[in-house]
Amino acid sequence: MNSVHPDIKEILMEIISLGFHPNLMAASGAMALSVYEEAIKNKKGEYLLIVEGSIPTKSGKYCEIGEKDGKGIPMGEWVTRLAIRQKR
Numbered sequence: 626m627n628s629v630h631p632d633i634k635e636i637l638m639e640i641i642s643l644g645f646h647p648n649l650m651a652a653s654g655a656m657a658l659s660v661y662e663e664a665i666k667n668k669k670g671e672y673l674l675i676v677e678g679s680i681p682t683k684s685g686k687y688c689e690i691g692e693k694d695g696k697g698i699p700m701g702e703w704v705t706r707l708a709i710r711q712k713r
Contacts, residue, residue, distance in 0.1 A: 658691040665706050674707050
């Protein structure tokens with residue numbers, strides 16, 4: 626995000642298609658999480674999954690990203706679901 630040339634605007638608008646980034650995307654809540662669901666269901670092998678930082682694994686209640694049926698979804702679950710849909 627601190628790039629000078631190309632700058633962040635050029636990177637995001639002309640070089641890559643950034644589907645999900647919690648700090649850069651305008652959508653939030655269910656609309657933001659629909660990007661994950663769409664990738665899992667319909668985009669196998671068409672995206673690059675980049676995980677920034679560590680994935681908490683000791684307990685399922687740390688680092689929840691959204692919720693389903695009133696229950697938080699741990700980051701590790703999203704990463705697992707997205708990673709197995711990558712082209713091998």
